[in-house]
Amino acid sequence: MSTQPPKAVVLFSGGLDSTTCLAVAKSEGFAPCALSFEYGQRHKVELTAAKRVARAMDVAAHLILPLPLGAIGGSALTADIAVPKDRDTAAMEADIPVTYVPARNTIFLSMALGWAEVLGAQDIFIGVNALDYSGYPDCRPEFVRAFEAMANLAVKEAVEGRLRIAIHTPLLTLTKAEIVRLGTRLGVDYGLTHSCYDPSPEGLACGRCDSCLLRRKGFEEAGLPDPTRYVG
Numbered sequence: 622m623s624t625q626p627p628k629a630v631v632l633f634s635g636g637l638d639s640t641t642c643l644a645v646a647k648s649e650g651f652a653p654c655a656l657s658f659e660y661g662q663r664h665k666v667e668l669t670a671a672k673r674v675a676r677a678m679d680v681a682a683h684l685i686l687p688l689p690l691g692a693i694g695g696s697a698l699t700a701d702i703a704v705p706k707d708r709d710t711a712a713m714e715a716d717i718p719v720t721y722v723p724a725r726n727t728i729f730l731s732m733a734l735g736w737a738e739v740l741g742a743q744d745i746f747i748g749v750n751a752l753d754y755s756g757y758p759d760c761r762p763e764f765v766r767a768f769e770a771m772a773n774l775a776v777k778e779a780v781e782g783r784l785r786i787a788i789h790t791p792l793l794t795l796t797k798a799e800i801v802r803l804g805t806r807l808g809v810d811y812g813l814t815h816s817c818y819d820p821s822p823e824g825l826a827c828g829r830c831d832s833c834l835l836r837r838k839g840f841e842e843a844g845l846p847d848p849t850r851y852v853g
Contacts, residue, residue: 625652626650626651626652627650627651627652627742627743627744628651628652628653628654628681628737628740628741628742628744629646629651629652629653629654629737629742629744629745629746629789630653630654630656630733630736630737630740630742630744630745630746631643631646631653631654631655631656631680631745631746631747632656632729632730632733632745632746632747632748633655633656633657633671633674633675633683634657634667634671635657635667635668635669635670635671635672635673635674635814635815636667636670636748636814636815636816636832637797637800637801637804637811637814637816637836637839638748638749638750638792638800639748640674640678640804640809640811640813640814641748641792641800641801641803641804641807641809642746642747642748642791642792643655643674643678643680643746644678644803644804644807644808644809645746645789645791645792645803645807646744646746646789647678647807648807651744651746652680652681653678653680653681653746654680654681654682654683654684654736654740654742655671655675655680655682655683655684656684656686656729656732656733656736657671657683657684657685657686658685658686658687658688658729658732659685659686659687659688660687660688660689660690660691660699660722660725661688661689661690661691661692661699662690662691662698662699662722663697663698663699663704663818663819664698664815664817664818664819664820666815666820666824667815667816668685669815669824670813670814670815671683671685672685673813674810674813674814677810677813684736686732688728688732690722690723690725690728693723695722695723696719696720696721696722696723697718697719697720697818698720698722698818699722702719703719704719704720704818704819704827704830705718705719705720705830705831706819706827706829706830707829707834708831708834713756713831713834713835714756715756716756717756717757717758718756718831720818720830720831720832721756721757721758724759725759726747726749726757726759726760726764727759727768729747730745730747730768730772730788733745733747734772734775734776734786735776737786738776738777738778738779738784741778741784742784743778743779743784743785743786743787744786744787744789745786745787745788745789746788746789746790746791747765747788747789747790748790748791748792749761749765749790749792749793750792750793750795750797750800751793751794752794752795752796752797762790762793765788765790765793768788769786769787769788772786772788773785773786796839796842797835797836797838797839797842798838798839798840798841798842798843799843800839801839801840801843801845802843802845805843805845810848811847811848811849812848812849816832816833816836816849817830817832817833818830818831818832818833821852824850825850825851825852826849826850826851826852827851827852828849828851828852828853833849833851836849837849
């Protein structure tokens, strides 16, 4: 008798990191259930990429939830605030940038937690990274540990002892180059993904925002061709 692989909820934007995270979940024997959000982001083209990647990687399920974070604003990704361009690594690391979306990962993980409980899944994957990233507070290991502890106090299935929530962060201590190499080994087609914060109307990457610069740096340092379609 064959046994079904355990389900895992994977927070999934269709970008480089979340796609690699999805590939890791599959490689570890999970049936990934991808969870994406339409939250008022200016780079909504990422959802087109998410659908494309989810089909290519044959996920167990792909759920796209609407969240009105644009109504809250406070971020260059959800409000009429300019996206920073052409910054060097020192500038990126100097402070928390305006592309930080208030409480985004807290909200995303909370929704993932609810879906995981309904699915009977105790594993949640998130592609946060504490190296080669833009300084977001909700990408830090202490945040993830705190959320995991809270999650096991928050949901019925955990409180009644039927599951134990685990938050997996397989990319947490990897450089962007290491992430690219890992995904490449796992067969990820990065040409399907999208990372740019401020794409053109045609969906081309700007090549100048923090996300584009970090992505490009990752491919260069990995010694692999960058399949991203940039403006110009």
